Amino acid sequence: MTTFEQILKRAESLPSVTVAVAAAADHEVLEAVRDAKQHGIAQFLLFGDQDKIKEIAAEIGLELAEEEVTHAKSVQEAALLAVTAVKERRADVMMKGMVQTSDFLRAVLNKEKGLRTGKVLSHVASFEVPGFDRLIHVTDPALNVAPTLPEKAQITQNIIDFCHSLGNTEPKIAALAAVEVVNPNMQATLDAAALSQMNRRGQIKGALVDGPFALDNAISLESAEHKGVTGPVAGQADVLLVPDIEAGNILYKSMVYFAKAKIGALVLGAAAPVILTSRADSAEAKLYSIAMAVLQADYTKRR
Template sequence: MKSLDELVEAIDRTNRQTVAVAQAADLEVLKAVKMALDQKLARFVLTGEESALKKCAADAGLSLDHSDIHWKRAEAGESARLAVQAVAEGEADVLMKGHVDTKTLLQAVLHKEYGLKKRKVLSHVALFEIPGRDQLIYLTDAAMNIQPTLEEKVEIVHNAVEVARKAGWDNPKVAALAAVEAVNPKMPASTDAALLAQMNRRGQIRGCVIDGPLAFDNAVDREAAEHKNIQSEVAGQADILVVPTIETANALYKSFVYFAHAKVAGVISGAAAPIVLTSRADDAQSKIYSLALALKASQS
């Protein structure tokens, strides 16, 4: 797959899934909902305050009477709970953030009674279309885990691989990043990367091929890998970049977007259903890309 538009086109329109939007009274979110309905990507459960939702829907040119919309009136504090419960009870397949803060939404996701927690770790999985590059590339984790332990990195890899495989990457190539490609006991990122690779070789992490430690250039550029004589299935052709800390991921993420002008889709993985957790600054088209990735990731 070479573009995010191809990802959108790959969505099954014959058996559409349902997306529950928490506090849907957000102009760009409802523009994305309208775009998704026009393209027959999904059906929607919208939660939120009636007056605010009606006003935003009118501004977005969206009719709340649409046959593929079911909306639930809720005060601001209840909208996240209702959206999460809609997913937990099988009424929806994907959870999407609207005009609600991330903390409130994740508190509902992690609620012991009606929440959606499945794995030990929730992590952010981003998929980038970078101009001049002939393939899409994943990056994890740029939003959830600050300084993950080795055990948490294993879960982060599992989450990213699950998303990638469901989106069409068979046996994705995973690069565990560090500052260098040699193991250095003084650099924990390099030892963790080597352990992830060894765990993969021994079958403790399945469904992918992992190599590391790899510096960023050796992970994404074949000439750089060949120059250092790195013999690897992953080096120079990574599908998934796994970073050591959130600072590394944050810098790469924003470099891709602001310097390389990349398009991006992003989801939270590790819950019982994918979560679309885009920035309020993202436009409707960006939200469509993230929604498409979540719909692919929710497939059984």
């Protein structure tokens, strides 16, 4: 699937999921809830300020049954109630509403009620960029601050499984650095080369992994050819594996604010799909993230 409309159409053909939303009292969040229900891809359990949720729902034409809304005294309590609903299998997916990422993730990682699996959790932001013939997936722009090589290997496996859920059976993954050559003084280039070799040796499977790449020769065939960078990933990357959270966060926001890209975002590696978008992201971005979570949930059930 190369567009969010294709992902949304695919989600419409699958069984709907139940999404537990933490701190749902927000216009953009509830507009996404309304649109997802209209598309028939999800049902919802909403946790947060009950009066405010109902007030916003009335303003935007979202009809809610009493059992769909649970009052929480704080956003932290809302996050714990949402993750408990998923843990108890009353919901299939957890979604971040108007709550800080740190509070949301604290609930996801809660030792008793959270969604830990023993794997490294990682974040993917998927972008539909004007002028590109494919979705571009950026990982990890939100969770892992300065991942080690073993952590990058797990992040890579997470994104491979995610791409498979979208129907891309052999994604092209570019491990990014500032330059496209190995420099012993630049750890990102050493890690990228190691990941590439791990892929060649069969330690990382289900994708083509190469690097290091600079951003230009990872996504532009013209740039790759001009610089003499070759291989099946060069200029054709589906996935941009960033070296650290600073690079990923800047790239994420550049895509949204400079490139005007459409976006969807998830946390990977948890016991259930977790929707993690920025509080500033649009209702459309949150809807696309819900659709991605539907595909992820279906893929997990079929594995």
